[in-house]
Amino acid sequence: MSSELHTEVEPEEVPPSSPWLGRERLAGLSLVGLGLLALWASSDLPFASEFGVSSGLVPRLLSLIILGLGLLQIYFSWRDPGPSTGSWRMHTMLPVVAAVILFAITIRGYEFGPVHVPELGLLVATPLAVVVSGLAAKDSKLPELLLFAAVLTIFCVGLFRYALGLSLPVAPWLIGY
Amino acid sequence: MWDTISNLAFGLSIALTLKNVFFCFVGCLVGTLVGVLPGVGPVATIAILLPVTLSLDPTGALIMLAGIYYGAQYGGSTTAILVNIPGEATAVVTALDGHQMARKGQAGLALGLAAIGSFFAGTVATIMIAAVAGPMTSLGLLFGPAEYFSLMIMGLIFAVVLAHGSLNKAVAMILFGVLLSTVGADMETGRERMTFGLEMLTDGIDFVVIAMGIFGFGEIFKNLADPEPRSIMRNAIGRLWPSLKELRENFPAMVRGTAIGSILGVLPGNGAILGPFASYAVEKRISDRPQDFGKGVPQAVAGPESANNAGAQTSFIPLLTLGLPPNAVMALMVGAMMIQGIVPGPQVIERSPDLFWGLVASMWIGNLMLVIINLPLIGLWVKLLQVPYRLLFPAIVAFCCIGLFSISSEPGHVMMAALFGLLGYVLYKLQFEAAPLALGFVLGRLLEEKLRQALIISDGSPLTFVTSPLSLGLLLVAAAALALAVLPSIRKSRDEVFKDA
Numbered sequence: 001m002s003s004e005l006h007t008e009v010e011p012e013e014v015p016p017s018s019p020w021l022g023r024e025r026l027a028g029l030s031l032v033g034l035g036l037l038a039l040w041a042s043s044d045l046p047f048a049s050e051f052g053v054s055s056g057l058v059p060r061l062l063s064l065i066i067l068g069l070g071l072l073q074i075y076f077s078w079r080d081p082g083p084s085t086g087s088w089r090m091h092t093m094l095p096v097v098a099a100v101i102l103f104a105i106t107i108r109g110y111e112f113g114p115v116h117v118p119e120l121g122l123l124v125a126t127p128l129a130v131v132v133s134g135l136a137a138k139d140s141k142l143p144e145l146l147l148f149a150a151v152l153t154i155f156c157v158g159l160f161r162y163a164l165g166l167s168l169p170v171a172p173w174l175i176g177y
Numbered sequence: 178m179w180d181t182i183s184n185l186a187f188g189l190s191i192a193l194t195l196k197n198v199f200f201c202f203v204g205c206l207v208g209t210l211v212g213v214l215p216g217v218g219p220v221a222t223i224a225i226l227l228p229v230t231l232s233l234d235p236t237g238a239l240i241m242l243a244g245i246y247y248g249a250q251y252g253g254s255t256t257a258i259l260v261n262i263p264g265e266a267t268a269v270v271t272a273l274d275g276h277q278m279a280r281k282g283q284a285g286l287a288l289g290l291a292a293i294g295s296f297f298a299g300t301v302a303t304i305m306i307a308a309v310a311g312p313m314t315s316l317g318l319l320f321g322p323a324e325y326f327s328l329m330i331m332g333l334i335f336a337v338v339l340a341h342g343s344l345n346k347a348v349a350m351i352l353f354g355v356l357l358s359t360v361g362a363d364m365e366t367g368r369e370r371m372t373f374g375l376e377m378l379t380d381g382i383d384f385v386v387i388a389m390g391i392f393g394f395g396e397i398f399k400n401l402a403d404p405e406p407r408s409i410m411r412n413a414i415g416r417l418w419p420s421l422k423e424l425r426e427n428f429p430a431m432v433r434g435t436a437i438g439s440i441l442g443v444l445p446g447n448g449a450i451l452g453p454f455a456s457y458a459v460e461k462r463i464s465d466r467p468q469d470f471g472k473g474v475p476q477a478v479a480g481p482e483s484a485n486n487a488g489a490q491t492s493f494i495p496l497l498t499l500g501l502p503p504n505a506v507m508a509l510m511v512g513a514m515m516i517q518g519i520v521p522g523p524q525v526i527e528r529s530p531d532l533f534w535g536l537v538a539s540m541w542i543g544n545l546m547l548v549i550i551n552l553p554l555i556g557l558w559v560k561l562l563q564v565p566y567r568l569l570f571p572a573i574v575a576f577c578c579i580g581l582f583s584i585s586s587e588p589g590h591v592m593m594a595a596l597f598g599l600l601g602y603v604l605y606k607l608q609f610e611a612a613p614l615a616l617g618f619v620l621g622r623l624l625e626e627k628l629r630q631a632l633i634i635s636d637g638s639p640l641t642f643v644t645s646p647l648s649l650g651l652l653l654v655a656a657a658a659l660a661l662a663v664l665p666s667i668r669k670s671r672d673e674v675f676k677d678a
Contacts, residue, residue, distance in 0.1 A: 024343075027607040031349050038356055041371040055363035055370055058625050062356045069349040076345060085606050092401040093602070096394070096574060097595050103578040104591040126575050133574040136401055137567035148568050156579060164229050166583045 013083035022081025028073030035067025092136060099133035108169060122161065123171035126153040181307045188307075188538030191531050197240055200233070201543050202550075204241035208248020209551060212255070213558045215262050215566075217573055219249040220615075221393035223509045224385045225580035227516070235517035236532045240539040242513055243493070246506050247540065250489045251295055251547050254482055255558055258287045259414075267489070270453040270481040277473030285415035287478050288555060290427055292548050293419070294483035298435040299544030302490035305439055306497070306537050310526060313498035317523030320499075322630035323641045327648040329624050331655035332501060336446025336616050338662040347613050350604075354617020355624060357382055364626060377589035384508055385584055387618060390594035391611050392505070393577045395601020397570045402602070404566075414559075417552050423475065430460055430476040434483030442488030443495060445503035446616055449488035453481035490540055496521060497533060501620070505612065508619035 016022040020029070042063060045056030104110070106128060109119035130149035134140050160166050170177060191197065211222045223242055230238035253268035258275035271291065278287040320328065333351050340347035360371045361381025372378035419427070437459065438452035460480045461470045470477055493510075495501045500522030502508040514521050519529060526533045551558075581591045604611055635641035643649045 023607055027346060027609065030603070030607060034353065038371065041373060045368070045370055055366055055368050058628070059356065059359045059370060062352050062359070066349055066352050066356065069345055069352070073343075073345055073349070076343075088606065089402040093398040093599075096397060096401070096570075097599070099571075099574055100394070100578060100595040100598075101592055103575075104582075104588040107578075107582055107591075108586070108588055110588060122579070126579070129575050129578050130571040134567065134571040137570070138404075139565075140567050144568075145571070148571070152572055152575060156575060160228075160579055160583065165232055166228055168579070168583055 014086070016081060016084040019081040021084060022077060023085050024077035024080065024082030025074060026085060027082075028070050028077055031066055031070025031073055033070075035063050035070055038063035038066065095136035096133045099129045102132055103129040119169055119172045121169040121171040121173070122157050123153065123174065126156050180311065181304070184310075184534050185304070185307050185538055187530070188534030188536075189542075191236065191535035192240065192539035192542050197237055197535065197539060198542065200237040200241040201244050201539050202546060204244020205248040205543050205546050205550065208245035209252035209255075209547070209558070210561070211245065212249035212252020213561055214564070214569060215256060217569075218392050218396065219246050220388050220505045220509065221396070221573070221577065222249070223506060223513075224388040224393065225576050227385060227509065227513060228580060228583040230513055231516060235514070235519055235529070236535045238513055238517060239510065239532065239536050242510060243536060243540060244543045247299070247486060247489045247543060248547060250485055251292075251551065252558070254291045254295075254485070255288065255551070255555065256562065258284060258291065258478070259559060260562060266450050267453055267485045270457045271478055271485070273457070273471055274474050274477035277471065278475065278478065281473050282415055283473065285417040286419055286423065286475065288414070289417040289419050289552070290423075290475055290479045291482040292552055293424070294427070294431040294434065294479045295486040296544050296548045297431050298438060298483035298485075298487035299490060300541060301435050302439050302442070302487045303537060303541040303544075305491060306494055306540075307534075309494060310498055310533070310537070313494065314523040314526050317499045319647065320523075321645070322627040322634065323645050324648045324651065326624065326627040326631055327642055327651040327655075328499070329501065329620050329627070331651045331658075332445035332495075332503065333617065333620060334655040334659050335444050336613055338658050339441075339444060339446050339451050340610055340613055342608065342610060344662065346609050350609050350611070350613040351617035354614040354619070355621035357387070357614075358618045358621025359625065364622075365629065377587065377593065381622075382593070382618075383585065383590065384512060384619060386581065386590050386594045387597050387615065388505060388509060389577045389581055390597025391601035391604070391615070393573065394595055394598025395605065395611070397573060398598055398602040399605050400566065400570065414555060417555075427475050427479040430480035431483040433459060434480035435487045438484030438487030439491045441484075442491035443503070445495065445501075446613060449485070449492050449504065450612075452484035452488035456480040456484035486544070493536075493540075497525065497536070498523060500525075501623075503616075505615035505619070508615065511619070
C-alpha cells in the first residue's frame with residue numbers, strides 16, 4: 001500500500017509506553033492467552049482412541065501450535081515491539097453492543113433469573129436497535145434518528161415479514177403474531 | 178471446445194428466463210449499492226440476505242447472491258475513484274490512480290475504463306469457468322478423504338503465502354479459525370467440545386454468526402473508533418466512454434489484468450485480492466513512464482480493475498467443481514447451497530446441471546447488466562455516498578440483527594455475533610487479518626472430518642497421506658509454496674508487490 005494512502009487513513013504511529021504494549025508484542029501475548037484458554041477448554045477431551053484420532057486430538061494440537069506461534073511472535077517482537085495500539089476508545093461502540101443485546105432480548109422475549117422480558121417483536125426491537133445504536137455517532141441528532149427508526153421499522157417489517165414471508169414475530173402483544 | 182459452447186448455451190437458456198434475469202438484476206443492483214456504501218462489505222450483505230433466499234429456488238438464489246458479489250466488486254471501484262475510499266479491499270489499488278484521474282477531471286474516463294475492463298474480464302472468466310469445469314470435476318471425483326485433506330492443507334498454505342503482512346500472524350489466524358470450527362458437539366461421538374457448558378455453543382458456531390460479527394459489526398466498531406475522513410468529489414465526472422484511441426491504449430492492460438486475476442482468483446485465501454496488486458505491479462514495470470504511476474495513469478485503473486473482476490469470478494471454480502470455498506464469500510455460498518439441500522462438490526454439475534450452467538451463464542449476463550445499469554446511474558451512486566454514516570450504521574445494525582435472528586430464531590446467536598464483532602475490532606487493532614480466520618473456520622470442519630475418515634480407512638496409519646500419489650503431490654506443492662514464501666528473497670519480492678501499489 002502506498003505511503004500516501006497510509007497517511008490519509010491511518011493515524012500516526014507512536015512508540016508504546018512499554019514494550020509489552022507494542023502492537024506486535026500484544027499480538028503475541030494474545031495468541032499465548034488464546035492457546036492457554038483453548039488448552040484448558042479441551043483438557044477434558046480424550047486424546048486418542050482405538051481408531052486413532054479422537055475428539056481431543058485436533059483441538060489440543062491446534063491449541064499447542066497457537067501457543068507456540070504466540071511465543072514465536074513475542075520473540076519476533078523482541079527488538080521491535082511495534083507501535084502503540086493507540087487509544088482503543090471502547091466507549092464509542094458501547095451503544096451498538098447495547099443495541100444488539102436489546103434487540104436479542106426483546107425480539108422473542110428472554111428470561112434470566114428474576115428478569116422477564118416479554119416477546120415484543122420486530123415492531124419494538126427494530127426501532128430500539130436503531131435508536132440506541134445511533135447514539136454511538138458523535139454527530140447524532142435524536143429527532144432525525146427517531147424518524148429514521150420509524151421509517152426503517154416499517155420498511156423492515158414490510159420486507160422481511162410480508163414481502164419475503166419469514167416467520168418473524170412482528171408484534172405479538174398487539175396483533176397476535 | 179464444442180462442449181463448452183453447448184454448455185454455455187444451455188446455461189444461457191436458463192439464465193435468460195425472466196425470473197432469473199430479475200434475480201440477477203436485483204443481485205447486481207444490491208451488490209453495487211453495497212460496494213458503493215463504505216462500511217458494508219459483500220460478506221455481511223450476503224450473510225444478511227441468506228434467509229431471503231430461503232423462499233427462492235436454488236438457481237435463482239445463487240444467481241442473486243453471485244450478482245451481489247461481483248456487483249460489490251464493481252461498486253467498490255466507483256467509490257475508490259470518486260471519493261478515494263475503496264469500498265472493498267480489492268479496490269484499494271483502483272483508488273491510487275483512479276482518484277487522481279478524478280481530480281484531473283477524468284473521473285468519467287476512469288469509471289468507463291473500469292466498467293469496460295470489468296466486462297471484458299467477466300466475459301473471459303465466464304468462458305474459463307465453463308472450460309475448466311469439466312476437467313476439474315472429473316479430477317474431483319477421483320479424490321478420496323486423504324486427497325481432500327491434502328488439497329485443503331495445500332489451500333490453507335497458499336492462503337498463508339498470499340496473505341499480506343506477517344506470515345506468523347496469518348498462520349495463527351488460520352489455526353484460530355480451525356479451532357473455532359471444532360467448538361460444539363463432536364461429529365462422531367456427539368461429545369461436547371470446548372463449549373464451556375454454554376447451551377448455545379452445543380451445535381457449534383454458525384459461520385453466518387462469525388461473518389456478520391466480524392465483517393458486519395466489527396466494521397462498524399472500527400469506523401466508530403477510527404472514523405475515516407470522507408471527501409466527496411466536487412469535480413465534474415466528465416465523459417464516460419473512452420475514445421477509440423484510449424481504448425486501444427488500455428486494452429493490453431485489460432488483457433494482462435484479466436489473465437493475472439483469473440489465475441490468482443482460483444487460489445484460496447487472498448487470491449482475488451492479490452490480483453489487482455499484482456496487475457498494478459506488472460503495469461508499472463512494463464510502462465515507459467513508471468514515475469507517473471500514482472498520479473493518474475489510465476492503465477493503472479484498467480489493469481487492476483480487470484484483474485479484480487476476473488478474480489472475483491474464477492474464485493467460484495474451486496467451490497463449484499470441488500466443493501471447497503476459497504474465501505469467506507464462497508463459504509456463504511456453501512451455506513446458501515446447503516439451505517437449498519445441495520451439497521457442493523464435484524457431483525453438482527452432474528446432478529443439477531441447470532443450476533451449475535445457469536449460474537455460470539448468469540455471471541456473463543450480470544456483467545453486461547453492470548455496464549448497462551451502472552454507467553447511467555453514476556449520479557445516483559454519488560448521491561448515495563452523501564448518506565451520512567450516522568444513519569447508515571444503525572440501519573446495518575438493524576439488518577444484521579434481523580438477518581441473524583431469522584436464520585436461527587435464536588436470540589443467543591444475535592448476541593454472539595456482537596462478541597465476534599468485538600473480536601474483529603481486536604484483530605484490527607492488533608493487525609491480524611480476518612480473512613484467513615474465516616477461511617480456516619470454513620475449511621476446519623471439513624478438514625477434521627476428512628482427516629478422521631482417512632485415518633479410519635487406513636486403520637490409523639498417517640502414511641495414507643503420502644502413499645496416495647495424488648495426495649503426496651498436493652502436499653509436495655504445498656511444501657514447496659511454503660518453502661518459497663519463507664525464503665528471504667521471495668518474501669522481499671512478495672512484499673514489493675504490495676508496496677508498489
